[in-house]
Amino acid sequence: MIKFYYNMAPNPMKVALFLEESGLAYETVPVDTRKGEQHAPEFDALNPNHKVPVIVDDGTVVFDSNAILLYLAEKTGKFLAPADQRAEMLSWLMFVATGIGPYSGQCVHFRHAAPEPKDYAVTRYLFEVKRHYGILDARLATRSFMLGETYTIVDMALWGWARMVPYVIGPDAWESFPNVKRFMDAMNARPAAQRAEALKERHAFKTENDEAARRALFGHITA
Incomplete structure (x- = not known):
């Protein structure tokens, strides 16, 4: 059985969606990053980058969410693009990666966690996030999924992050990206997505961004 080291952040949620869509048996292992559990020696042995997600599959360790998606898709033969779209799949998967x-993560950090002065950084990362989502919105204007009518790991990777758009950009963000919003409404209606979201019921992760959490997440005090 696959061991899935996770929390409810965007990158682990991509993998949770694949696991639920594929029906693979898995065991959840919560890693509470606000408590610093990602820095424990036993987790360092799995991922020296101290990030979730990680999976352990019959002794094989895979870290980085997009690497895990590729690994699981190739293992199962599910949710891969047709052979003639493989290059396109890899291109868009890396576009998300x-x-x-990264730009969404930095935007969240500077908008919600960093101390003043931060105007330049917020402007910089908001611009890039909006630019990237504009590319996605144009892409989804003429297709149901990122590769057309075929549901793939690219859509799972995008879902993980696009769930957070209002928090990343602002409460009115969807007005600027109607095609991404339509895509997300369809994704969120999938039973597997709802089961993935329900993982939050399995473990009470720390929610406070106190001094200890900032040290664990950022390595220094941010406020």
């Missing part, structure tokens, strides 16, 4: 994820 190198664009949507």
Whole structure:
């Protein structure tokens, strides 16, 4: 059985969605990053980058959410693009990995956690996040999923982050990205997505962004 080290952040949720869609048996292992559990020696042995998610599959350790999605898709033969769209699938998967994820994460940090002065950083990351989501919105204007009518790991990767759009950008963000919103409404209606979201009922993760949490997450005091 797969061991799935997770919390409810965007990157673990991508993997949770795949696990639920595929029907693979898995055991959840919560990692409370606000408590610093990602820095424990036993977790460091699994992922020296101290990030979730991680899976352990019959002794094989895989970290980084997009690597895990590829690994599981290839293991099961599910949710991969057709052969003639493989390059397109990899391109968009890496677009989420190198664009949507990092810029959204930095935008959240500077909007919600960083101390003043931060105007330049907030402006910079908001611009990039909106630019990236604009690309996605144009892409989804003419197709149901990122690769057309075929549901793939790219859509799972996008769902993980797009769940957070109002928190990343602001409460009115969906007005600017109607096609991404339509995509998300369809994704959220999937039973597997609802089961993935229900993982929050399994463990009470710390929610306070107190001094100890900031040290665990950022390595220093931010306020």
